[in-house]
Amino acid sequence: MSEVVEQLRHVCTLGGYESVLAIEKAVPIIHAGPGCAAKIWSTLGLQNGCQGTGYMGGHSIPCTDVGEKEVVFGGGNRLRKVISNSFKVMDAELYVVLTGCTSDIVGDNVPEIVKEFKNGEKSIIYAETGGFKGSNFIGHELIMDAIIDQYLEPSDEIEEKLINIWATVPYQDTFWAGNYETIKDLLSQIGVKANIIFGPGNGLKALNDVPKAQYNLLISPWVGLKNVIHLKEKFGTPYLHYETLPIGPTETGKFLRTIGKILHIDDNVVEEVIKKQEDRYFYYIERAADVLLETRLLPKHFITIADSAYTLGISKFLTNDLGLLGDKQFITDDVPKEYHKQIKEYFNENPSSNIGDIQFTSDSGNIKNYLRNTKFRTKPLILGSGWDRVISREVKGYQLSISAPVSDRMVLSRSYLGYEGALRLTEDIYSAVLQDFQ
Template sequence: MSIIDSQDKVAASGLAAGKTNSIEQVRYGCSIGAMQSVAAIPRAIPITHCGPGCADKQFMNLSFYNGFQGGGYGGGAVVPSTNASEREVVFGGAERLTELIGATLKVLEADLFVVLTGCISDLVGDDVGSVVKPFQQRGVPIVFAETGGFRGNNFTGHELVTRAIIDQFVGPYDGERVKGLVNVWSLLPYHNTFWRGDLTEIKRILEGIGLRVNILFGPESAGVAEWKSIPQAQFNLVLGPWLGLETARHLEAKYGQPFLHAPVLPIGAKETGAFLRRVLEFAGLNKGRARKKAEAFIADEEARYYKYIEDFTDFYAEYWWGLPAKFAVVADSTYALALTRFLVNQLGLIPGRQIVTDNPPEEVRDDIRAQFRAIADDVSTEIDFEEDSHTIHQKLRDTHFGHKAPIIFGTTWERDLAKELKGSIVEVGFPASYEVVLSRAYVGYRGALTLLEKIYTTTVGASA
């Protein structure tokens, strides 16, 4: 079952149970929000075939009011759009799209153009493939993906866009594979507020153990050159509970590439070391000189990490009485799982409530539940899959956090609730309207230290 079919099934079951499926304070974009995934590829530009305002709303929500991340080379105000009107609804928008693509090629320079469709064009049945094909035949680096909002959210759109680029641009390959080269499929660009810094840290630690890395998105990516080299990679790495799995399976079928699924995004020395050793073994680099080099990197990183932690313990020992004991996480499945493992295993905090908000496909939900039930040897926690903020906030109000003020890892939507509960808030996901984010990371060795600074600066400030 595909992601789209699964999400349709979830929606249908909600209707059968008498739910309205209305969502208050949304926590993701619609499928065409994958324009931000395109914008995350250096020198790639999305072209949107949608109604007026659709592209702007996706950018403002997913990028601007989410860490104020900016538009980059091809996002934001750069994105061309047909701004489809009643005329396109009645007569179709193929002619308008053809005109827009031609004008875009005259005005904008890019290594890759990706046409994304909105609800109007998909509903009226515009044959976008027929519009794009003549440009492809002329050698224009352009692909298309049908991303009407009814197909799912921007997680769904992201998978549709990556597959379109692989099939229409990267194309067939029957050459040799490069040992030690890995394609990374992980965080959703822009939707994850800290994706740029996180992907930078992921690439750094993988290179530290001797791998070459196609990170594919963000400032550390080589852009189109990396995408073209996808088939040459020894294997694919899916880092997170589910996003990227469908892409990895498609690459396995298309190129015969194996993939490693690491469901937990590593935060802190313990998780990161275990993650790197698992990757080493899968890559066949766990012997001889390669293993020695990798272990030296891990040892050096851990020594540095724990030196900072040693200094931090003075603060922790002095202020333990004023620090939170229980926490709640309201985030997409990738961050919710990673944060919960770090907070329990590294800091000894007690999970109060864990809520996953990205509407994962039904077939992966039991696997996600299993990960939370095995957070630690002696700690197990249940989770809620919920998208509606009204319901989320009511569940947090009903949670018993004990006699100490809780700390909530959530979004801007939880700020007022944190005050109501007399707790503190750390914004870790969309929307994060009180954070300005440039290169901050929360994963790996360096990101974990930054996260610790953020957590305890927040709690000390809240108690002042």
């Protein structure tokens, strides 16, 4: 008997091309069938926080649009033409050729074709990203590895306190741009220079500086771990794997102290920054304490339906800082089984936290069945995606979209990370509760 997976929250491996678009003056060249790139753009761009196209994204992305002829006779010549014409009309500093299912199955010799164009002034690399290889989280890792192997060169110098930041996957994470800016701001306050290749004002200059960094910092439960290991193998750069998104005072303070210790930053400097930020955070929380607590409008129990990064980060904030109780946490990013055990341990680092059960699933049907068949004593808070709005109304819960696809909000530079981000998240949660009284 066949089964249908309902309402997926990510796309195929080829969707990793969004990570290329997040690098200023970098352009993907898609070697795939017609419609692949457009559907991915619609899912991760237009329908996910109205993020738009990025630099030369959307319908401007060069694509070979391979059809039956290329399947029979090969699409090598068509790819050559598209690359050549892209060089003429696309103002880019890095071109990344990405393959889809059709070209990977047919077996076009993409490495050799790309090699033909490497002797010119343009920088061009490739990655085999046939959609059958997995999700766009895997595609992101494949593209980053291609950049490491084919573009980056060793550096003769290491810049002290320069750290490469690798965190959430661009465009898949609706809040990615604001997240990277928040991380950069937090680290700058303790004297750390964050090198970020994604987002505004970064691009190829930041990418060229990657081998110069003193450390690679990965803020993610699993996505990107293979990349920072690869960077260590190629350039000898040590890495720090910080698995939890720093949301709220508890986790952000821990995050800053961890970075300060590794880089041998004066403890007084770090603690002064933390105190200043916590004083401001608690000023606003205490000012609203009678509304948040005495009115008893905030729900006691919460459910997250998101990728592992957000499920972990938000669950820790809600339990450790807001004092809510976790009911069930659904992890939807198709996490490889090799990481399941370790991710569950990340959730249970604090035995006193009531985070609830953890379930790995990419099927919204399973999630709907759980919500329909569970008797909640009070209205639950459901932190998920735009997919979950209907079922949340059905079970009379409070719903807030925090993971892809975020189809009911526009997101520009918003972030839930750090101290300021935690205040924004608290505002958004309470606003969702108040909507129920309109």
